[in-house]
Amino acid sequence: MAQDSPKRRGLGRIVRLLCMNRDAQYWIKTLALAPHPEGGYFRETYRSPLTIAASALPPEFSGARQASTAIYFLLDGQNFSAFHRLYSDEMWHFYAGSELLVHELSGDGTYSQKILGNNPEAGEVLQLVVPARRWFAASVRDPQSYVLAGCTVAPGFDFADFEMASREALLLQHPQHREIILRFTRE
Numbered sequence: 001m002a003q004d005s006p007k008r009r010g011l012g013r014i015v016r017l018l019c020m021n022r023d024a025q026y027w028i029k030t031l032a033l034a035p036h037p038e039g040g041y042f043r044e045t046y047r048s049p050l051t052i053a054a055s056a057l058p059p060e061f062s063g064a065r066q067a068s069t070a071i072y073f074l075l076d077g078q079n080f081s082a083f084h085r086l087y088s089d090e091m092w093h094f095y096a097g098s099e100l101l102v103h104e105l106s107g108d109g110t111y112s113q114k115i116l117g118n119n120p121e122a123g124e125v126l127q128l129v130v131p132a133r134r135w136f137a138a139s140v141r142d143p144q145s146y147v148l149a150g151c152t153v154a155p156g157f158d159f160a161d162f163e164m165a166s167r168e169a170l171l172l173q174h175p176q177h178r179e180i181i182l183r184f185t186r187e
Contacts, residue, residue, distance in 0.1 A: 022096070024076040024146035031072050038164065039081045039186075044157075045150075046070035052155050060087050066156030073151050075100065077143035083135050083165035083184050090130045091152045092116050098145035099124055103184060105135040109174050115141070116149060135165055137184035 027033065033041035050067040057065060065088075075081055077098065083105070092102065099117035106112070117124030130136045140147050167185035171178060 024074060024097075027072075027074050027096070027146070027148050031074075033072060033074055036073070036081075037162075038084050039079050040073055040075035042071045042073045042151075044069060044071050048156055057155060058087070060161075061155070062160050065158055065161075068152060068154040069156035070150060070152045071157075072148065074146060074148050075138060075140055076146040077140040079140075080184055081138035082186050083137040083170060083181065085133055085135050085163050085165070086130075086153065086157070087132055087161040088153045088155050088157065089132050091154075092128050092130070093150035093152070094118055094124075094126050095148040095150060097147040098140050098142035100147040100149060101139045101141055102128060102130065103137045103139070103180060104130060105170075105174055105177060107133075109176065111174075111177050111180060116147070117141075135170065137180075139184070 028041050031043055033043050036042040047069050048067040051064050052067055054061060054063045072095075073081075073092075074097075083103075092100070094100070094116045099115050099119075102114045102116060104112045104114070114128045115122075115124045116126075116128055118126060120126075165181075165185055167181065167187040170181050170185060174181065
């Protein structure tokens with residue numbers, strides 16, 4: 001069968017429709033995802049065998065780290081990823097589902113929102129980076145859906161480098177963003 005035959009194109013459409021009709025529970029089960037402390041579900045898929053010595057890292061790192069790590073991350077529309085930050089840059093990759101809204105608070109108090117999704121004409125990006133030490137939270141645009149994404153962290157993720165935001169402390173630091181902080185913190 002020729003690669004561009006109508007029969008082959010029809011099969012491709014059917015496969016895409018089947019993928020679109022998968023729900024969050026399908027991905028949680030199929031990918032063996034576990035609950036994540038910030039909200040959502042995850043599973044580590046890669047941990048670099050290359051180690052970066054503590055002496056080569058900024059002082060906030062408590063020891064050596066792998067060069068990079070990667071996870072699957074799933075968030076359903078009824079949940080959110082609470083404000084948190086890492087000592088490392090975190091790159092997000094879109095895989096399936098609805099769009100992910102990434103809410104960021106920079107050190108100077110600037111709020112910004114990025115959209116991870118698969119429609120560049122609508123301002124969505126397939127990949128985005130949250131810079132190290134920046135507070136961020138995430139939510140699914142469609143509350144009846146989910147988003148399946150990947151996260152790559154470099155230097156590699158370690159829970160010692162992960163900080164959940166205190167609602168009270170974040171409100172003191174950024175009172176102008178009270179509504180967004182109340183919406184995306186747990187206390």
